[in-house]
Amino acid sequence: MSAIYDIYVDRRSFLHGLDPRVKLFGVIIGMVITFIFGSLPLVLVYYILLVAILLSAKVGMGKYLYIVKLMLPITVLIIVFWPIFYPGGGAVLFQLGPLRVSLPSLIRGVTLAIRLNCLAILAYIFLYTTTQRQMIRGSVKLGLPYKYGTMLSISVRYIPTFGGIISMIMEAQKARGLELEKGSFFQRIKKYVTLMVPTIITALKIADNLAIAMESRAFGAPMKKTYLIDLKVKRRDLITLFFVSSAFVLVLLTKFWLQIGI
């Protein structure tokens, strides 16, 4: 069952071969750029570009749709609520009682939603193409202590595991007649306790055993650690670094020096 819950996608692609540090740099710059862009058409183009980059890693359409599905609730929420809470000026599209939905506020809502989707895709570009080993190695090379690097990547490794456990717990409670979908808001919150408690207990048990297993394999030994595979900066890393940096400079120039509203 747990095989379904795997984040890293094992393929050979340009992105897979990149140094994790370069990839992390690219992702962070990409995220900053997301916030610089303000206009809807540009954000849309940017979104399409990111999807293209994601698909270039040969992860398959399903993995992209997975992100879309994951982001769907928040996307819908933002598009619906933005015009309500930030009515703004401009032409009124339609009115619902005291609520006035204007075109600019709707556009801003959609833009923000797409931006968030961009962030998600950027994060998944990194997660889909970077192995746990590269993650630890990259973060340690960037100065993070080894213990924290390991902790970070192990937590990523266990996200799918806990996903699996939660769905198992949900099944187990449903089999006892629990109906999560029924009842008032507060009743439903109460029902989620039936999932929370077993999840937390199971997670704590796993964490306890994990700590013992790691300790038994000399985690935290006083000697200086070695690494099976060391990171080497390759040509593709330099090219990517150059490309990402110049794109960033270009965006900054247009926005702040030329003062063009993008």
Place this chain on the structure above:
Amino acid sequence: MTYAIEVQDAYYRYLSSKDFVLKGINLKVKRGEFVSVMGPTGAGKSTLCLTLNGIIPHFLGGELVGQVRILGRDTRCCDVSELAQKVGLVFEEPESQLFCTSVEDEVAFGPENLGIPPTEIRKRIDWALQVVRMIEYKHKPPFKLSGGQKQRVAIAAALSMLPEILVLDEPISGLDPIGKMEVLSVLGDLKKRQEMTIIMVEHESEEIAKFSDRVMVLDEGKIISDGGPREVLGDVEKLKRAKLCPPQVCELAVTLNKRWEKTFSFLTLEEAKQGLRELFIKPIRTIKTIKNKENKVKAYRSEPLFYPNSGNHPIISAENLCFAYEGTDNQVLKNISLKINPGDFVAIIGQNGSGKTTLVKHFNGILKPTRGDVYVENINTRERTVAELSRTVGYVYQNPDHQIFCPTVEEEVTFGLRNLGLSEQEIEERAESTLRLMGLGEIREKPPTVLGLGERRKVSLASVVSMKTPVLILDEPTTGVDWETSLGLMETIRELNEKGHTIIVITHNMRIAAEYANRTVVMGNGEILLDSSPREVFSQRAILKKAFLVPPQITQLGQSLHVSGMPVLSCEEFYHIFSKLDRGCNHERHL
């Protein structure tokens, strides 16, 4: 000579516990010895394992009295990373001991921490993976492997630190029969070829008998038996007092000696065959003849003749059921047709991945068929929700921790009843009778999370039983609990069956399939290979072999002794045959 392990008067209590868990352990293990440790749940076996590599006291704290010396060195004087190179530890749960995303990384983790140069690590990875026969899986993610493969990776991960001692805490108890064989044969190799000192905590005495040089029984923090396997496993009474399950052949020898004044001593199936062969020269057709006399069959246990799939009013029926998980083409169930009749006690056996759990999840509607139909009480499961079906089909999950969330046992038992929307009075009555039936009355006020595994299982079983569903499904109810507790659980389930509940049990324990069920379904590769009475099923040796299933020891013994006709299912039945044989009246009457 220094011993591999030397423990002197060791007492230990955890930081959080008042009482000592280990109470005066004295133990000397020679280099190259294979020692098996048995003991009921809560005896302190895991605690003992953790003291051997310094996790206790260095990592877990608590109070350790006495001395633990590994290869001559006191564990108090060296830290865990130093001990890790002397003692490799392997645990039961794959989920928490395999935390990397490739097999190679998993095996490299230890040596990397120890600062071993990369070229040397590479050599060690290849060596360790070869020893456990997993070299071709080097670049695979561990969580995609089968249970037996995962456990072998865990062994390799310990071996890569080049320990001289390997300590395994129930390495095979969560595995299916193939997985068990894989792991045990690797351990056998390690002993023979690498001269590894091995300490293995294990329940299954029949496997222990084959591999161990020495067997220890731990009970309540003390070693109560320690000696050669023949001596320790042969003391059937003592094992049973410690809630353990002796090998069936040992039990047989003891009873034969007592009832018929023989002097047998069997440790393995082979020995029993040798010893009894001369008494069984002529083929005997015992069971068949007994079967003709109705009352004699009753003497063992009720065994109605029945014809699977023939009942007119099945409570559950699957018709041409096919199933594949969403987004995959992999057919987990292939065209399954099965009728479960009211009152059946069905055991479903087969390897992991053969589709057992997937099949029964169709019975309570958690899964819906990709093709074909499943009917519960003649209504298609597609038309009903899981909550509606939960009134007819109760499902007890394998891990009780996935169900338990209430502050007391009593509330846990009433949770399902409240979901059914019963009246307060009805809820109280049912809770009362269920607690009584399951023997949970005394601990009704306790929080279920602090109970032992056996009791937690009982609580999760009780919480489903109280719903009085006509059908009860149990997924591996006896995994991880000692034999006596298992028998207790199975007796309760049998009682429920006698009260009219239809029971469906998934199990890897062939004795449970043989001695409790009245119908056994063998699954392999998403198909039903056999579906009949246990007697009929266990006589189909060729098909069982194909599904990698091994009948209970006593059944195998009967088969190899040319008892033709239907096979023997329990020790009791074997005594029955033997008593006839011993009176020297075998051939005339039975041929």
